[in-house]
Amino acid sequence: MIYDEKMLAIDDQIDQVLGAIQEAAIFRQYLAKKQLLTEDEAAVAAKRTFGEKKRRYEELQAYGKYAPGYQDSLKSVMQAKRELDLTPSVSEFRVAETNLQGLLDEIGGAIAGAIDEEIKVAAGNPFFETGSSASSCGGNCHGS
Template sequence: MLATMERVSILQKAEALAEMVIESKIGQEYFELLYNLRHDQGAQDKIKKFTSLKDLFEEVQRFGKYHPDYKRVNLEIRQVKREMDIHPSIAAFKRAETELQAVLDEISHRIGHAVSPFIKVPAGSPFFESGSSCGGSCGTGGSCGCSA
């Protein structure tokens, strides 16, 4: 594939758009909270604890309820995950990450649909966008509350 001046121009405009997102209030907040998260030792300890427990959980999941530590590990990982999720630095970062993702999804959607309304644009989590837990293609005819 040869690089044409048109492609180079498009890539330069995409880089300029990315720079605008980075310099935006949402982008700056995201990077500030990421920095805070990386330098918060309490948050890092909770993340490390969760990660190590997650490895154990995955091993236990291979055997399911027949593993001797299944209940203990299952309960413990839920408690550790909850503690991690409510830590102020982690919760603030996750909110900022979600806001930034929404902006990036909107940009992708607008660019894709400016080209053609039939272009499929991957964006966000379909579980949260449709207002239901299935994403709209569950095969129940909408009885689960989706927009099937």
């Protein structure tokens, strides 16, 4: 790609957008929750426990669901995941992370929509959205 004056101007505008994002309350809240998460010993311990149980489960998973201890290991992983998810600093971080992702998705959608309303944008969910409609099937779905 050859960089001309227009590309350099776009690069400057990207820097401005990044600066605005970094000044936004959503971003500051994300950073604060991330810091609290890293300092929370209960969350660190829950994450470590989940990781260990997940590794053991993955070792058994290689042998199939009929391996001795498979079901117990699966239940243990699910319980450890639930404990991790219910740790207050983890759930608060995930809310802040989702809020920031929503802002980034909105910015990406606005940029894509300014170019062409039909551009599909990955918006932090398993479905692509277009600028004109949240439906990816153009209104011809069975659910419409």
